[in-house]
Amino acid sequence: MAQLRTASGFWDELIDGTGDPRPAAAALVEQLKELGLSELQQRQDLAELDIVGMGITFTVYSDGRGIDRSWPFDIVPRIIAAAEWRRVELGLVQRLRALNCFIDDLYHDQQIVADGVFPDHLLEHSVNYRPQCVGVSPRHGVWAHVCGSDLVRDADGTMYVLEDNLRVPSGVSYMLENRAISKRAFADLFARQSILPVDAYTDELKRMLTSIAPEGVTDPTVVVLTPGVYNSAYFEHSFLAQRMGAALVEGADLVVDDDDVVYMRTIDGRERVDVIYRRVDDLFLDPEAFRPDSALGVPGLMRAWRAGTVAIANAPGAGVADDKVVYAWVPDFIRYYLGEEPLLPNVPTYRCLYPDERRQVIDHIGDMVLKPANESGGYGLIIGNRATKEELERAVADIEADPRNWVAQPILSLSTAPTLCDGQLEPRHVDLRPFILSGASHYVTAGGLTRVALRRGSLIVNSSQGGGSKDTWIVEA
Amino acid sequence: MLLSRVADHLYWGARYMERADDTARVVRTFTEVLLDLPTGVASSWEPLLAVAGSRLAFEAGHARANESDIVRFLVADQANLGSVVSSVALARENLRTTREILPREAWQAVNDLYLFTARDAESGVDRRTRSRFLTRVISDHQRVDGVLSGGMRRDEAYEMWRLGQSIERADMTTRVLGVRAAALLSAPEETDDYDEVQWMGVLRSLSALQMYQRATRGPIDGGGVVSFLLFDEYFPRSVAGCVRRIREALRRLPSTSRTEPSVEQLADALARLRTDASDGASLDAAMDELQVCLGELDLTVHATFVSGAE
Numbered sequence: 002m003a004q005l006r007t008a009s010g011f012w013d014e015l016i017d018g019t020g021d022p023r024p025a026a027a028a029l030v031e032q033l034k035e036l037g038l039s040e041l042q043q044r045q046d047l048a049e050l051d052i053v054g055m056g057i058t059f060t061v062y063s064d065g066r067g068i069d070r071s072w073p074f075d076i077v078p079r080i081i082a083a084a085e086w087r088r089v090e091l092g093l094v095q096r097l098r099a100l101n102c103f104i105d106d107l108y109h110d111q112q113i114v115a116d117g118v119f120p121d122h123l124l125e126h127s128v129n130y131r132p133q134c135v136g137v138s139p140r141h142g143v144w145a146h147v148c149g150s151d152l153v154r155d156a157d158g159t160m161y162v163l164e165d166n167l168r169v170p171s172g173v174s175y176m177l178e179n180r181a182i183s184k185r186a187f188a189d190l191f192a193r194q195s196i197l198p199v200d201a202y203t204d205e206l207k208r209m210l211t212s213i214a215p216e217g218v219t220d221p222t223v224v225v226l227t228p229g230v231y232n233s234a235y236f237e238h239s240f241l242a243q244r245m246g247a248a249l250v251e252g253a254d255l256v257v258d259d260d261d262v263v264y265m266r267t268i269d270g271r272e273r274v275d276v277i278y279r280r281v282d283d284l285f286l287d288p289e290a291f292r293p294d295s296a297l298g299v300p301g302l303m304r305a306w307r308a309g310t311v312a313i314a315n316a317p318g319a320g321v322a323d324d325k326v327v328y329a330w331v332p333d334f335i336r337y338y339l340g341e342e343p344l345l346p347n348v349p350t351y352r353c354l355y356p357d358e359r360r361q362v363i364d365h366i367g368d369m370v371l372k373p374a375n376e377s378g379g380y381g382l383i384i385g386n387r388a389t390k391e392e393l394e395r396a397v398a399d400i401e402a403d404p405r406n407w408v409a410q411p412i413l414s415l416s417t418a419p420t421l422c423d424g425q426l427e428p429r430h431v432d433l434r435p436f437i438l439s440g441a442s443h444y445v446t447a448g449g450l451t452r453v454a455l456r457r458g459s460l461i462v463n464s465s466q467g468g469g470s471k472d473t474w475i476v477e478a
Numbered sequence: 479m480l481l482s483r484v485a486d487h488l489y490w491g492a493r494y495m496e497r498a499d500d501t502a503r504v505v506r507t508f509t510e511v512l513l514d515l516p517t518g519v520a521s522s523w524e525p526l527l528a529v530a531g532s533r534l535a536f537e538a539g540h541a542r543a544n545e546s547d548i549v550r551f552l553v554a555d556q557a558n559l560g561s562v563v564s565s566v567a568l569a570r571e572n573l574r575t576t577r578e579i580l581p582r583e584a585w586q587a588v589n590d591l592y593l594f595t596a597r598d599a600e601s602g603v604d605r606r607t608r609s610r611f612l613t614r615v616i617s618d619h620q621r622v623d624g625v626l627s628g629g630m631r632r633d634e635a636y637e638m639w640r641l642g643q644s645i646e647r648a649d650m651t652t653r654v655l656g657v658r659a660a661a662l663l664s665a666p667e668e669t670d671d672y673d674e675v676q677w678m679g680v681l682r683s684l685s686a687l688q689m690y691q692r693a694t695r696g697p698i699d700g701g702g703v704v705s706f707l708l709f710d711e712y713f714p715r716s717v718a719g720c721v722r723r724i725r726e727a728l729r730r731l732p733s734t735s736r737t738e739p740s741v742e743q744l745a746d747a748l749a750r751l752r753t754d755a756s757d758g759a760s761l762d763a764a765m766d767e768l769q770v771c772l773g774e775l776d777l778t779v780h781a782t783f784v785s786g787a788e
Contacts, residue, residue: 243578268783269732
């Protein structure tokens with residue numbers, strides 16, 4: 002292993018443009034060279050055995066049956082210099098402060114709409130706006146208590162926020178497990194250099210959940226609400242409950258009585274619940290308020306929440322800010338609510354609603370990703386450099402006909418990191434999902450979950466579609 | 479605080495783990511004893527099915543009853559819900575939802591065992607590897623037990639585990655006594671030569687041989703073995719030892735007044751046996767009665783802690 006390969010035209014997280022390790026990655030790269038590929042592969046194999054033995058799994062569906070798969074892990078960590086990370090942290094906290102102001106405003110006076118900063122028609126189209134939440138005031142004005150924001154790095158090294166997951170973001174348990182495994186694999190490096198620990202997360206989560214308990218409750222009973230063992234993130238729900246010493250409950254374990262208080266069914270009768278960290282989507286929370294056919298939910302839960310007898314994290318309705326169109330306005334939220342300039346950039350997003358931005362999109366359509374506002378799950382997405390001439394012409398016509406329905410972003414060149422593939426170290430595309438906690442105060446994970454697209458050239462980092470993960474080291478260089 | 483649903487999973491997780499272990503012990507011992515006996519002496523594998531309570535289920539799917547068919551059915555058959563591999567899989571399925579309750583190493587041990595049994599089930603059938611396979615099942619269950627006894631608070635979750643384990647264990651002891659011991663007591667005279675070997679087998683299948691010898695210091699005879707396995711309170715696999723642990727667990731769990739009558743009914747039935755466990759038929763009937771009591775206890779546990787804890 003003379004030199005680590007990089008892919009031209011992309012930023013590599015460990016190696017700079019001249020082929021030398023970046024300062025924060027120097028010790029790791031040296032170690033990789035000392036080890037050689039076969040020893041590295043052995044450590045990878047051991048790590049995979051640990052993962053099976055520790056039962057670190059995620060669930061995929063096949064033939065209508067949930068199957069546990071071992072968590073895919075690449076042994077080569079992704080490294081970020083601590084100085085850079087501190088700036089990212091500040092940017093993420095700023096972003097969450099603004100997002101929470103926005104959500105709180107939407108469910109109260111909608112001042113931002115009245116002031117013409119956010120167009121009201123977007124609200125009407127929003128699938129995640131919940132009229133059932135109007136007028137509720139969660140403690141500290143916080144609705145999005147746990148956020149997983151996806152960060153990507155472009156070819157010039159700029160770190161962008163790609164999206165904010167404000168509903169039930171997952172992945173944090175894997176961040177913690179990845180660290181446990183990589184500490185075994187690279188024990189000597191952890192001993193020799195300063196790599197920020199990640200373990201505080203579950204304590205911080207518990208502290209945040211305690212801080213949002215109903216007024217007057219000093220030692221709240223906190224539970225984690227899971228859709229059940231067949232949910233793809235069940236491992237994580239169980240993991241977090243275990244680390245927090247909280248009960249892991251399913252909808253059927255909870256009951257709301259006529260007093261609008263939430264209780265759980267225990268072997269000794271009913272016991273009051275004060276804070277629910279829910280990992281169930283809004284629409285399945287409460288069949289009285291949302292989908293009447295939902296078997297996952299707790300009838301009356303929204304009643305209890307509105308009455309203030311129980312706190313729910315994330316608050317119902319918080320997902321209104323988790324939307325690819327709303328995303329485009331986040332920099333404006335930061336300026337409007339906080340009077341600050343964004344510290345962490347959005348991927349430049351053109352809103353076709355505005356004539357000058359629309360012009361930009363149409364003039365550079367071959368370099369754009371076009372996203373229709375009212376479609377979800379990537380449906381209707383058009384990637385400029387992969388679409389045919391006819392498709393692009395049709396897209397232009399669609400945009401001209403209904404400009405409000407479209408946003409567009411330049412096509413990014415996702416950064417890479419060396420990854421062990423078939424016994425070789427190959428550059429593979431990565432993103433990063435840090436987690437931000439908001440309650441009485443804020444907390445950002447030291448790094449986050451790095452996801453890696455294991456197939457050459459692929460940009461798909463999702464674990465159910467051939468994506469893997471890496472430990473993320475924030476290193477004092 | 480223990481959720482009713484979780485209590486149910488702990489209880490059944492413990493029962494299935496114990497069942498896998500017990501079945502493994504019985505099959506392992508049976509294999510060893512049969513190898514010791516000369517051909518022609520009571521070398522039928524069918525009593526194994528009776529001990530496991532699976533005779534009807536087996537006969538429904540099999541025309542003949544040879545060694546490998548029976549052992550495969552009891553150890554490796556996924557379609558038989560009472561087999562070792564099924565019991566381990568069911569234990570894991572239950573304990574999967576209690577991972578935030580049990581010490582982490584306990585789950586890992588269960589998961590390890592599940593992966594092993596799912597992969598290597600066939601090695602539990604082959605005579606050359608059978609003992610190694612079954613020993614692994616037993617020792618992994620011991621590992622789980624060790625993690626719990628050494629690392630778990632004596633809270634409600636622990637007591638639910640102990641309750642499930644003790645009820646299952648009592649059930650197996652009564653079945654071994656009801657089938658194997660009763661058969662030996664009723665056996666014709668000519669097999670007497672191998673009586674001691676057979677009774678040693680009964681003790682071994684409950685891992686009781688060494689403890690019996692220490693406790694009695696006498697020869698191995700039928701009356702002594704039956705009495706030890708029923709009444710020796712200090713031996714954890716005796717029925718009396720199990721009753722004691724069941725009673726302790728229920729006293730530390732809520733609603734003792736609701737559960738107490740069922741355990742006292744079981745204790746009374748056991749106490750009445752002191753005088754009439756002398757011949758095979760009455761022993762068999764007495765064990766049936768204890769099993770009925772255990773079944774009622776199981777229903778009471780469910781009604782008290784799971785379905786009716788409002």
